[in-house]
Amino acid sequence: MLDKLDIAHLLAAIGRGERDAFDHLYHATAPQLLGVALRIVRDRARAEDVLQEAYTRVWLRAQSFDPAAGQAMAWLSAIVRHGAIDFIRRTPSARQVDEQYDGWFENLADPRDEEADMMSAAALRHCLGELDETTRAYVVEAYCAGLSGKELAERYKRPLGTIKGVLRRGLAALKMCLGENA
Amino acid sequence: MSDDLEMRAAEYVLGHQESAEREAVRREMEQNAGLRAAVARWERRLFPLARTAPPAAPSADLLARIKAGLPPRVETDAIVVALRKSVRRWRAAALVSGALAASVLAFAGARLLGDAGKPSGVYVAAVNRGGDAPALIVRVDMASGRVFVRPVSAETPAGKSLELWYIAAGAAPMSMGIVGAKPENLALPAGAVEKAKFAVTVEPAGGSPSGAPTGPIVYAGDLVRE
Secondary structure (H helix, E strand, O other), rough: OOOOHHHHHHHHHOOOHHHHHHHHHHHHHHHHHHHHHHHHHHHHHHHHHHHHHHHHHHHHHHHHHOOOHHHHHHHHHHHHHHHHHHHHOHHHOOOOOOOOOOOOOOOOOOOOOOOHHHHHHHHHHHHHHHHOHHHHHHHHHHHHHHHOOOHHHHHOOOOOOHHHHHHHHHHHHHHHHOOOEE | OHHHHHHHHHHHHHOOOOOHHHHHHHHOOOEEEEEEEHHHHHHHHHHHOOOOOOOOOOOOOHHHHHHOOOOOOHHHHOOOEEEEOHHHHHHHHHHHHHHHEEEOOOOEEEEEEEOOOOOOEEEEEEEEOOOOOOOOEEEEEOOEEEEEEEEEEOOOOOOOOEEEEEOOOOOOOOOEEEEEEOEEEEEEOOOOOOOEEEEEEEEEEOOOOOOOOOOOEEEEEOOOOO
């Protein structure tokens, strides 16, 4: 596994059109990114379609990655996660809202992480932990599983407006807890 | 920074909105650097949660499939074909490209180079490398905020349209419309500044169905403004 500096370098090389760098980036990142997509679309073939679209975007847009703006892996992950969410919003039938999700919040701050990652993960874990259990579940399931407000409403049998309000207050509380630049 | 902007960014990153709301935020991001920055901050804040996804091994042939579908890419330094800073030279470039366009021409791109001290510059790129798209003349007039695009070969690929995109750093490409067989005189987006880029892609007739580029890039160039 390449460290994140190498991933940023690979993105720069891809920005220059180097296909070898694209291969290296794929091998270094595809399993993690497929995991991100799979958790949302819940179907391997579709998750791979999402990945294909995402890597194509990476190929076209690598030049726009700014290392000063954040981690390369966060940039890649955002492309995949938003691609997966867009996909399921278009084709919601692939998913079920009554699935059991657990361990995502608990797995934050994996001890294998590098120190800087561990710090930001630990901060997020702390701040999510400050939320009440319901709010935390909504936030984590929306982010990790890509559940829409409507799907959360169905899953928790609450009005959509209530769900949206809880999420808004939860996000505001997270920002307060994490600080402006976290 | 407004709480409202911060909340729109947070909700977009969390991802629970419906497609129409997500599209609206993305459109706003194209124009609003503050919103882009807020989205980037939220992506960073919540990213540790993405890392809790258990890795999964992709199919053995996925990389090959992805690479087979990659559109051609402009290698910026290699594709500067002609770049002129006067109308007279632009006409000369048009003649050159017209001749080349007799054969089938591929994509090309050109960097629109800044010219220190002359913010009113007119930048002209003749786009004429081999492939399946017509050559183009692209002229950007920073003073008047106009982009003039003129295909110099006879036609767009059969059943296709050429679409011009404006791409601000870190933002999704924004369509500036279809480039027809006739010269087009288009407005630069409001706030068009440095770190922006233009690209022309080959799209299905009538333009990209999704609002985002789908076809091969036939032209791309950085816009550098003094």
